[in-house]
Amino acid sequence: MVRPGGRSARVQHAVHTAVRELEAEVGRDALTVPLVAARAGVTPSTIYRRWRDLQQLLSDVAVERLRPDAAPEDRGDLASDLEAWAEQFLDEMASPPGRAYIRDALLGDPDGSNAGQCSAYAAEQVGVVLARAAERGEKAPDVESVIDHVIAPMMYRILFRPGRLDASYARRLVADLLA
Template sequence: MIDKQQRPGGRSARTREAVLAAAAQLMHESGEEAITIPAVAERSGVHPTTIYRRWGSAAVVLLDLQTARLSRSAAMPDTGTLRADLLAYGTTAATDIAAPGGLALVRAALEPGARDTPAVRTRRAEVLAQRAAEIQEMLDRAVERGEPALDYRDVIDGLLAPIYLRQILQVDGIDDAHLVHLVDRVLATAAVRPVEP
């Protein structure tokens, strides 16, 4: 017997869609601070008790929203070469982080504040672990094609960190030439890494 909560397209899926759509609208109109359980409930038509039971807090709704946005806008590319995959991913990441709400997940990690509860920390860790696994899967595909072996941390350190840091510090954006430089630097790390015994 299929659990109604797990059934794709069931009431649970419609509830999630309505809540995340309402949260996205509130963020677009007034920023992250506008995402409160009462505001999301009023906008979505979903009872506040249902939102509290499923998400626990507005901060978890925000994290769920950011996860859904990342899945849509920044899916892992599969172009056929590691260099092109990294360039495509870097381009998408640079565009995505510059969009409204693009730094929400980073802010949640750097400035936890009153919204930082055990549920939020758990959800944040899940989101980050999922993203790391997706990056590693892209890198593992490259190894299967005979390309250099990289670890997801190489991509975080060499590609994502500079993109995010420039956005946080409001330094000039990342242009195509700088992205190429970052990707080439990441690829170079594979060439100098010691071979594990």
């Protein structure tokens, strides 16, 4: 059992910090487990035991980077809230760093747990938007409908058809959902 804030959490924090710092300093292609371990102050075997290889470590770091920093902005109505959230989501995920994080999260994910965690982050954010709408008495779709009609098309295009991804695309998806 892992204790919150215990040694395991400290090791994870140190290793994640080392990856982010080294990525900025030497570039992603120069990262190695021994280099990360030395920066984090742990042995390479500690990293291999926890993450098995560099790709799984990068995947874990990417999932953490994809975690939202704050609750979605409250603009006063469902359409505005959902549009603002979708625009921000698309902007972040379609950016070069966002694409790299998505790629890393999926590449080091043999059992699908990282993809599930990223999906849970998005669903949680959408849930906040929908709960606000319900509190205001607005009729709102369910989370799964937003995933199917807004998030899924954006992710497909980010991964497979990246051209012409802009705020108007996100707004159109939201408008189609709410129509």
